[in-house]
Amino acid sequence: MSGRARETHRRLVLRGAGTLFVLCLALGTVPPVLAGDAPEFRVITHASRPEASVTHEFLADAFLKNVTRWPGDEAIRPVDQRADSAVRRHFSDGVLRRSVQAVKTYWQQRIFSGRGVPPPELESDEAVVHYVEAHPGALGYISGNVPAGKAKVLAVAP
Amino acid sequence: MGRPVLWGAMLAAALCLLPVRRAAAEDSPLTQPPDVHAFVSQGFMLSSKNNYLTHSRRGSFEFTEVGLNLTKSISDDLSVGMQLFMRDLGPIGNYKPQFDWFYLDYHFRDWLGLRAGRTKLPFGLYNDQSDIDSARVPVLLPQSVYPTTQRDFLLAQTGFELYGYEPLPLIGALDYRLYGGTIFIDQTSLAAPGETVSDLDVPYVVGGRLLWRAPAPIDGLTLGGSVQALRFDLDVSLSDELVSAFKQIGRLPPTASNTFKYSIPALLGVGSLEYSAHDLLLAAEYSRWHESYRTRPQIIPDGHLTSTRWYVMGSYHVAPWFSPGAYYSLFYSGVPGPKTRDKYQQDFAVTTRYDITSNWLLKLEGHYMRGTAGLSPGLNSNLPLAELTRDWTVFMAKTTAFF
Numbered sequence: 001m002s003g004r005a006r007e008t009h010r011r012l013v014l015r016g017a018g019t020l021f022v023l024c025l026a027l028g029t030v031p032p033v034l035a036g037d038a039p040e041f042r043v044i045t046h047a048s049r050p051e052a053s054v055t056h057e058f059l060a061d062a063f064l065k066n067v068t069r070w071p072g073d074e075a076i077r078p079v080d081q082r083a084d085s086a087v088r089r090h091f092s093d094g095v096l097r098r099s100v101q102a103v104k105t106y107w108q109q110r111i112f113s114g115r116g117v118p119p120p121e122l123e124s125d126e127a128v129v130h131y132v133e134a135h136p137g138a139l140g141y142i143s144g145n146v147p148a149g150k151a152k153v154l155a156v157a158p
Numbered sequence: 159m160g161r162p163v164l165w166g167a168m169l170a171a172a173l174c175l176l177p178v179r180r181a182a183a184e185d186s187p188l189t190q191p192p193d194v195h196a197f198v199s200q201g202f203m204l205s206s207k208n209n210y211l212t213h214s215r216r217g218s219f220e221f222t223e224v225g226l227n228l229t230k231s232i233s234d235d236l237s238v239g240m241q242l243f244m245r246d247l248g249p250i251g252n253y254k255p256q257f258d259w260f261y262l263d264y265h266f267r268d269w270l271g272l273r274a275g276r277t278k279l280p281f282g283l284y285n286d287q288s289d290i291d292s293a294r295v296p297v298l299l300p301q302s303v304y305p306t307t308q309r310d311f312l313l314a315q316t317g318f319e320l321y322g323y324e325p326l327p328l329i330g331a332l333d334y335r336l337y338g339g340t341i342f343i344d345q346t347s348l349a350a351p352g353e354t355v356s357d358l359d360v361p362y363v364v365g366g367r368l369l370w371r372a373p374a375p376i377d378g379l380t381l382g383g384s385v386q387a388l389r390f391d392l393d394v395s396l397s398d399e400l401v402s403a404f405k406q407i408g409r410l411p412p413t414a415s416n417t418f419k420y421s422i423p424a425l426l427g428v429g430s431l432e433y434s435a436h437d438l439l440l441a442a443e444y445s446r447w448h449e450s451y452r453t454r455p456q457i458i459p460d461g462h463l464t465s466t467r468w469y470v471m472g473s474y475h476v477a478p479w480f481s482p483g484a485y486y487s488l489f490y491s492g493v494p495g496p497k498t499r500d501k502y503q504q505d506f507a508v509t510t511r512y513d514i515t516s517n518w519l520l521k522l523e524g525h526y527m528r529g530t531a532g533l534s535p536g537l538n539s540n541l542p543l544a545e546l547t548r549d550w551t552v553f554m555a556k557t558t559a560f561f
Contacts, residue, residue, distance in 0.1 A: 056374065057325060066323045066331070067268050068234075075234040083516065097377055099437045101475045101513075108293035108560070113278050113286040114239050114259045117193045117229060158374070 039144040040090040044129065044151040046136045049074075053155035059095050062139055064106065065116050070137060078119040079131050079140040087125065087143045095141075095156070187231035199223040199291050201556035207547035208530065209537040211306065212248030214552060221556070222246045223289060225258065237263045243289065248537060250307065258289065259314055273319040279312060280335045280367040281384045282428040282443050288313065291558040295439075296509040297523045298554070300469035300487035301532055303428060303445050311390075315339040315363045330377075333369040338362070341388065354395045356417070363388035369430070378435030385427045392420040409457055418457055424449040428467075437475035439483075444468040466490045473509075481511040491531045500543035503529040518559045525552040 043059065045051070049070065054062075061067035062076045070076055081088040083100050092100045107118040122128050125142040132138040132151040142148065201221030205214035212218040222245060229239035240260035245251035261275035278286035287293050288304050298306065305312075317339015325331040341360040365386030372379035395417045396404070404410040428445035450462040467490070473483030487505040495501075509523040530546040538546055 057331075057377075060377070061323075061325060061331070066333070067325065068265065069268060093436065097435050099475055099478075101478050101481070102434065102437060102439070104516075105293055108290060109287045111193075111195050112197065112225060112227065112241065112290040112293065114227070114229070114241060114261060115286075117195075 040094070041087050041141045042144055042146075042148065043139070043141050043154045043156055044132050044148050045140075045154055046132055046138050047150055047152045048136050049152060051154060053157050055157045056095060059139075059156065060097070063096060063119065064103075065110075065119070074137045077135050077138045079128055079138060080119045080121045081125070081128060081141070082121055082123060087141065091141045187233055187237075190231065192228050192230040194226075194228050195561060196226040197223070197290070197292060197558055197560035199556060199558040201297065201554060203552060203554050205550060205552040207550035208533050209248075210527075210533060210550075210552050211537075213537065218248070220246050220248050221554075222253070223291065223558075225289065227258075235265050237265070239263070245289075247306065249534075250309075267322075269322040269324045271321045273321065274317075276314050276316045277319045277337065278314045279337070279363075279365070279386065281312065281365065281386050281426065282367075282445065283380070283382075283430045283432055283441060285312060291521070291556060292519060292560045295473035295481045295483035295511045295521075296471075296485065296507060297521045297556045298507070298525075300443075300471060300485050300507075301505060302467035302469055302487040302489035302503070303443050305532070307534070310343050311341060315341050317363075328373060330373040331371040333371060333382075334367065336366040338364040353397065353400065355392055356395050357391075357393035359391045361389055361391060365426075378433055380430070380432040380434070382430045383428065384430070385425070387423075387425050389421065389423040392422075394418055394420050404457060410455070414455055419454045421452045421454075422449055439473045440471070442468070442470045463492045465492045473511075479513045481513075483509045483511070489529075489531055498544050499528075499530050499546070499548040501529075501531055503527060503532040505532075517561050518557070520557045521555065523554040523556075525554075527552065 043054065050072075051070075058067065063078045063080070065078070068076055081091075083104065089100055092098060092103055096103055098106070110116045111118070120131075122131060122140075125146040128140040128142050129146070129149045129151055132140045133149055140151075199222065200219065202217065202219055203210065203212055203214040203221055204217045207215070209215050212220040223243070224245070225241055225243045227239065227241035229237060231237045238261065241258040242255055243258035244253050244255040246253050257276060259276050259278050261273045261277055263271060263273045265271040280286050282303055284294070284299055285304060288299055288306070288309065291297070315337060317337060319335060319337040321335040323331060323333050339362075341363050343358055343360065363386065365384065365388075367382060367384040369380050369382035371377070372381070398416065401410060401414065401416050405412055405414065425448045426445070427447075428443050430443045431441065433440040445467040446464055447467065448462065448464045450460070451458075452460045467488070469485050469487035471483065471485035471487075473481055475481045485505075485507050487507070489503045489505075491501045493501050504527065506526045507523060509521060512520045512522075514520060527550050528548060530543040530548065533543055533546055535541060535543060
């Protein structure tokens with residue numbers, strides 16, 4: 001192969017690799033579908049919490065248990081929903097930016113390497129509302145059209 | 159199993175069995191039952207030419223792992239845990255149970271926690287998860303960086319660990335761990351033909367890992383590095399035949415005894431890159447292991463080796479029940495001289511994971527290998543690695559149930 005042909009070949013390979021990388025990134029960062037009048041989920045906490053909003057990063061860190069305390073030092077008690085529920089899927093894609101399957105894999109890593117256990121999984125939106133109402137420091141999410149009861153709805157800042 | 163390991167486990171067990179105080183608040187972590195998790199894996203391996211990890215040429219089921227763990231929060235800050243593990247992989251393990259890890263964890267703040275006990279070594283992205291079949295797509299992690307045959311040396315240390323996680327405004331978060339202690343190793347696992355290891359000591363293992371987690375919109379990107387320094391001190395006894403042979407060729411003086419001391423200080427480093435978002439996982443790691451060796455009395459000249467190891471890996475959750483993946487992994491032993499087949503191993507793997515239920519999976523995996531540096535002469539009729547077949551393939555199937 002001549003020097004010029006080799007250079008052309010090298011450029012083609014680099015271009016192909018670059019295109020593949022961008023495609024992969026695009027596949028991995030497809031934004032969650034959050035369109036529509038009603039949000040697909042709402043984030044709730046115990047009524048005693050002073051916060052009106054939380055950031056995306058804080059929510060993700062709290063549900064992955066990288067961060068375990070609210071400002072002011074109260075323990076965060078995150079509570080999840082069933083793995084096959086639509087609201088879990090929306091929350092996982094939208095906040096954790098990982099599929100439910102990827103999050104399950106994350107918790108398998110944590111459980112069997114001794115780094116922690118996942119938040120409890122409750123059966124329904126209503127069960128999450130009851131849990132959050134009863135537990136100071138609790139943090140959960142429910143379907144957009146479900147009443148939050150005495151729990152406090154938090155805005156989610158990007 | 160080392161006695162400290164046993165004592166530590168008994169302490170952890172006693173803590174877990176503390177009676178629940180009725181005065182405790184209803185929602186206190188102490189009143190919650192312990193978390194119990196377990197897994198059972200059975201694999202099969204078949205290779206086209208060389209025996210790999212087990213007697214794989216004829217097809218081998220000597221590929222079993224069992225783990226049972228228990229963790230318990232005593233308060234919001236304090237928790238204990240332990241995992242019992244046993245495995246059989248060819249000549250390794252032989253179903254001998256051992257405590258994989260046990261710890262007492264005081265989580266002072268998110269940016270500072272302290273663990274005492276036997277903790278998994280945070281080396282690279284996946285070393286502390288290398289036993290966990292359910293936590294990844296491939297059957298075998300890339301063996302250049304995570305050699306399963308060296309699990310006893312690289313998996314866990316007994317001592318202390320400081321750890322923390324610190325979100326940084328606008329620039330992501332730092333995830334860090336520092337540790338120091340020792341490693342208890344079953345010295346019988348090191349025996350080789352003609353020699354016996356009568357004592358094995360790891361006077362120290364120290365190291366750390368720093369990971370940077372990127373902020374949105376590139377959250378899911380992780381960059382980091384790990385270093386680890388340790389030293390092995392061995393008392394080795396040679397057979398009379400081997401000593402005679404060494405004396406005849408002048409390697410040993412005529413008055414030399416059968417025993418010698420072997421010291422191996424090692425410095426390991428790895429740089430890591432991972433992108434994990436939604437269903438996609440991409441990872442790449444580059445590692446160099448620098449090992450010195452010294453024998454007294456001198457049987458072989460003092461020296462050192464620096465091996466090079468790297469891989470690139472990707473996987474994708476196509477559906478909740480199906481995840482394919484692939485990786486390319488290279489190990490170069492660093493032994494001086496011409497680049498013969500016994501000094502490197504290239505591994506191109508294609509793998510599929512089927513989640514049959516949420517607690518049961520099956521994996522099928524094929525490897526195309528070039529080079530023999532990752533093979534064991536003991537499994538291959540004690541032939542020199544340079545005489546084994548250069549190009550070979552391995553097929554693996556593995557099923558794991560877990561909860």
